Amino acid sequence: MDLKAIITLSTIIIIGFILYAIYSFSKKKNEAHFLKKLLTFAEQNNCKIADHVRWNNSILGIDRERGHLFFIRKAGDEEILQQINLTNIRMCRVNQTSRTVKQEQSIRTVVDQIELIFNNIDKNKPDDIIEFYNTAYDKLFLSGEPEIADNWCRIINVTIAELPKTK
Numbered sequence: 001m002d003l004k005a006i007i008t009l010s011t012i013i014i015i016g017f018i019l020y021a022i023y024s025f026s027k028k029k030n031e032a033h034f035l036k037k038l039l040t041f042a043e044q045n046n047c048k049i050a051d052h053v054r055w056n057n058s059i060l061g062i063d064r065e066r067g068h069l070f071f072i073r074k075a076g077d078e079e080i081l082q083q084i085n086l087t088n089i090r091m092c093r094v095n096q097t098s099r100t101v102k103q104e105q106s107i108r109t110v111v112d113q114i115e116l117i118f119n120n121i122d123k124n125k126p127d128d129i130i131e132f133y134n135t136a137y138d139k140l141f142l143s144g145e146p147e148i149a150d151n152w153c154r155i156i157n158v159t160i161a162e163l164p165k166t167k
Helices: 003-044 145-162
Strands: 051-055 058-063 068-075 078-085 089-103 106-120 128-134
Touching (some): 003 051, 058 145, 068 128, 078 128, 089 145
Antiparallel strands (some): 051 058, 068 078, 089 106, 106 128
């Protein structure tokens, strides 16, 4: 290789490394911001987050001792903060809304929405809902949301089973 090619290749590698470093720093800063917001939200309700998960523009955390779930989601310009007292919940389940799309010679299932539905012990109260994914304002392609929802549904149901119930 001649000197010009080596310099060009080195410049491209350095620029790629710088862009990757900026992206990584920005992603870590965003993660820290979301986690700090979740911890503050829990502290305002006298709770401590024992476990949490972060995906896209959402974060979910749980205080297993007090039986509270905290959720923060940024949807467009709106920020949604939800708290659910699990001592008032009978069970949690995943609800996935999808549709079938025919493309040329294949049929595909497209997920439009994924939610966690919380059935209240008091049947006169409406169910609480946490929206994990919605094509209206999330990325077009899923990035682990079904697995995260299923995993957290199990975590929540185990926590509910271990909590004393209120009437």
